[in-house]
Amino acid sequence: MIVAIDGPAGAGKSSIARRVAERLGFVHIDTGAMYRAVALLALRAAIELGDAARLEPLARGADIQFEPGASRVLLNGEDVSEAIRGQEVSGAASKVSAVPQVRRALVEKQRRMAAASSVVMEGRDIGTVVFPDAAVKVFLDASPEVRAARRVRELEQKGEAPSSSGVAQEIRERDRRDSTRADSPLERAPDAVYVDTTAMRLEEVENAILKIIAERAGVSG
Secondary structure, eight states: EEEEEEETSSSSSSHHHHHHHHHHTTTEEEEEHHHHHHHHHHHHHOOOTTOOOHHHHHHOOOEEEEOOTTTOOOTTTTTTGGGSSSHHHHHHHHTHHHHHHHHHHHHHHHHHHHSSSSSEEEESIIIIOOTTSSSSEEEOOOOOHHHHHHHHHHHHHHHHHHHHHHHHHHHHHHHHHHHHHHOOOOOOOOTEEEEEOOOOOHHHHHHHHHHHHHHHOOOOO
């Protein structure tokens, strides 16, 4: 079974998808982390972030794994869970994800992952491109102000001192880039349930999604 959760940066996808997957005993797949992992490799290799000819083999050759029952992301055997969450990688990931060849390479990996077990997969195009026939589709959203504030808190918890205005600008730029790219733009699938998390606590969002899953697929946590 596939639960597809899409939405813009800061909408709460990763936290919610992880919690829902744990409740259901499904595998949590953070596709954004996959693009971040490729971006990290590109930055380390000093590859231009729009160089499709070099990025495609990089993406296809990357061994990206999600450790069951944990939030660890392994890239070619290395734990990069923290390394991929910095501001530089975040900005690079949005650019790398706009390269069609990279998207195709990672979509293939995502489909192979879902073929092995029931998953809660989150990203920008899960319900529209990766799994248009998913049993459950949810589109998470929140106001730009709330999304930026969440991102600031996340960075502060990691010991960084981000500029609120800088983070807000980064969110706006990522929204623009994600929604206007030619290949697999961020958009809500027609049959996705829209959930605005602006004024909701984490537990409320989790329960709302579990209810949607129970109604649409008869699976409860």
